[in-house]
Amino acid sequence: MTDAQSRLEHLASLLRKNEHRLTPQRMAVLRLLALSVDHPSASQLYDQIHAQFPTTSRATVYKTLNLLKELGEVLELGFADDDKRYDGNKPYPHPHLICVRCRKIMDPAVSIAADMLQQVAQQSGYQILGHRLDFYGVCPECQEGG
Ligand SMILES: [Zn+2]
Numbered sequence: 665m666t667d668a669q670s671r672l673e674h675l676a677s678l679l680r681k682n683e684h685r686l687t688p689q690r691m692a693v694l695r696l697l698a699l700s701v702d703h704p705s706a707s708q709l710y711d712q713i714h715a716q717f718p719t720t721s722r723a724t725v726y727k728t729l730n731l732l733k734e735l736g737e738v739l740e741l742g743f744a745d746d747d748k749r750y751d752g753n754k755p756y757p758h759p760h761l762i763c764v765r766c767r768k769i770m771d772p773a774v775s776i777a778a779d780m781l782q783q784v785a786q787q788s789g790y791q792i793l794g795h796r797l798d799f800y801g802v803c804p805e806c807q808e809g810g
């Protein structure tokens with residue numbers, strides 16, 4: 665089983681356990697979230713799912729996202745000047761790489777956050793509950809495009 669498949673299984677069984685109906689549309693939202701690595705927005709999810717299931721409403725996408733948020737299974741990234749974006753694979757705080765040209769958001773393969781958290785907690789005496797670390801730049805694809 666791939667990571668995406670096992671993540672999808674996990675999300676599906678969680679919703680079943682919480683007695684939520686798993687309609688094909690809702691399954692499609694879960695599948696896309698599990699497969700996506702670029703942190704889609706609700707509209708991007710809706711566009712892709714609507715192409716597959718024309719009867720899907722925006723409400724289905726939003727309701728499913730909210731449900732997953734309540735269950736702590738999706739990370740929501742809010743932006744002042746852009747749509748909220750979602751990570752259905754890592755529902756806990758982690759650093760993000762944001763391309764300022766194509767607005768793609770990726771997870772960098774580094775774990776600088778753990779050391780930093782420890783230092784911040786030690787020096788401040790705070791009990792740290794979360795963090796937000798965004799790197800802005802131009803992705804390799806956009807650099808090639810000039
Ligand atoms: Zn880019």
Ligand SMILES: [Zn+2]
Nearest residue numbers: 751754770771
């Ligand atoms: Zn992420």
